[in-house]
Amino acid sequence: CAHAVDSHLDHYRAWMELANDLPNLIESRKLRDLVHKMPVLSTHLLNSPQELRLAHLALGFITMGYVWQEGQHAPAKILPRALAVPYWVVSRRLGLPAVLTYADSVLSNWKLRDPSKNMDLVISLPGGGSCRGFFLVSLLVEMAASSGIKVGIVSCSDPASVNRGLLDLTASLKKMKEIFKLMHRKKLTVCGLYYFRWRDNPMLPEGLVYEGVSNEPVLLSGGSAAQSTAIQCFDALLGIQHDNESGAFLTRMRDYMPPAHRQLIETLSDCPSLRDFILSCANPDLKQAFNDCVLALEDLRTYHVSAVTKYIVVPANRAQETGHSDRGAGDKLDATGTGGSSLLVFLKSVRDTTRKVLI
Ligand code: HEM
Numbered sequence: 351c352a353h354a355v356d357s358h359l360d361h362y363r364a365w366m367e368l369a370n371d372l373p374n375l376i377e378s379r380k381l382r383d384l385v386h387k388m389p390v391l392s393t394h395l396l397n398s399p400q401e402l403r404l405a406h407l408a409l410g411f412i413t414m415g416y417v418w419q420e421g422q423h424a425p426a427k428i429l430p431r432a433l434a435v436p437y438w439v440v441s442r443r444l445g446l447p448a449v450l451t452y453a454d455s456v457l458s459n460w461k462l463r464d465p466s467k468n469m470d471l472v473i474s475l476p477g478g479g480s481c482r483g484f485f486l487v488s489l490l491v492e493m494a495a496s497s498g499i500k501v502g503i504v505s506c507s508d509p510a511s512v513n514r515g516l517l518d519l520t521a522s523l524k525k526m527k528e529i530f531k532l533m534h535r536k537k538l539t540v541c542g543l544y545y546f547r548w549r550d551n552p553m554l555p556e557g558l559v560y561e562g563v564s565n566e567p568v569l570l571s572g573g574s575a576a577q578s579t580a581i582q583c584f585d586a587l588l589g590i591q592h593d594n595e596s597g598a599f600l601t602r603m604r605d606y607m608p609p610a611h612r613q614l615i616e617t618l619s620d621c622p623s624l625r626d627f628i629l630s631c632a633n634p635d636l637k638q639a640f641n642d643c644v645l646a647l648e649d650l651r652t653y654h655v656s657a658v659t660k661y662i663v664v665p666a667n668r669a670q671e672t673g674h675s676d677r678g679a680g681d682k683l684d685a686t687g688t689g690g691s692s693l694l695v696f697l698k699s700v701r702d703t704t705r706k707v708l709i
Pocket residue numbers: 487488491492530533540544573574575576577578581582651654657658661662686687688693697700701
């Protein structure tokens with residue numbers, strides 16, 4: 351990615367300069383003025399998938415900063431042409447929506463810091479180390495999930511290899527939970543991304559107008575780990591089917607994943623049922639391995655509920671009580687777009703459905 355930037359740096363300098371200085375420009379409330387002075391750049395020099403993904407990442411972060419610079423109570427309702435048009439075109443070419451997705455802010459927002467090889471973000475939001483830790487810990491959780499996804503691809507053959515695969519998947523899920531705990535240890539405050547969307551958001555009920563694209567406002571959810579391909583792959587693999595509203599929300603989140611990720615979930619969902627295979631084997635070890643996997647996923651979701659309570663629900667309730675809410679603490683959260691139900695009802699229903707596949 352970094353090389354891609356270098357090669358076209360001059361043409362896209364206007365974007366990268368803003369993106370690289372975003373925390374400062376948002377905090378000093380200068381970003382909107384600078385976006386108004388930005389030229390409308392053509393996207394024709396962006397050719398490789400890496401260049402397009404980097405452009406999506408940079409334009410997504412600038413857009414977030416532009417819309418929410420003045421805090422959650424005063425969002426911009428129109429995205430200026432110089433941002434809206436190239437962002438729309440790049441998004442179309444990638445098969446992604448023109449909004450900052452989890453695939454942007456977490457999956458493609460990292461680089462190695464030389465010579466230590468520690469990881470750092472490519473683009474940040476205000477919130478310093480807290481924001482950095484939030485994105486990087488999410489990335490590490492995803493990396494821990496990757497060995498589990500490989501299991502999904504090699505399984506469904508003989509009982510011994512299915513057994514080995516399930517043990518690996520359980521190990522992967524347990525590792526994800528251990529890494530997730532780093533968020534607590536670092537006493538993070540979650541940066542505002544979870545509130546910053548223009549769908550199911552009472553602050554932008556009609557959505558956002560992309561100037562030069564359409565006069566009609568567009569409704570789009572913001573980046574959320576509900577767009578994590580890994581977890582939906584595990585659900586598909588274990589045969590976990592979520593209830594109407596929750597299931598519909600999670601399926602809609604696939605529209606925010608890169609097309610190849612979406613395809614992987616669909617391919618796994620179409621595979622012959624792993625659970626049926628295990629039932630047909632009547633092998634106690636295999637049954638135990640499958641159940642351990644389901645319980646590890648349920649446990650990860652229980653842990654997630656506690657994190658969301660701590661970082662979102664409690665601060666939001668406190669903000670409501672004191673009548674004060676800043677950029678990071680939403681006060682209308684019960685109305686989020688998680689299928690119409692409140693956040694915790696949604697997350698607990700997804701968690702409880704997980705154990706229904708236990709054999
Ligand atoms: C403190 C950190 C976190 C917070 C505050 C948080 C918050 C949320 C929220 C608000 C939702 C509801 C969907 C939405 O409104 O967009 C959600 C869903 C979800 N989150 Fe997180 N999240 C955190 C960390 C993580 C991590 C590290 C993962 C792991 C990949 C994760 C995976 C998920 C998944 C898979 C869903 C969809 C529901 C499910 O399948 O269980 N989250 N999260």
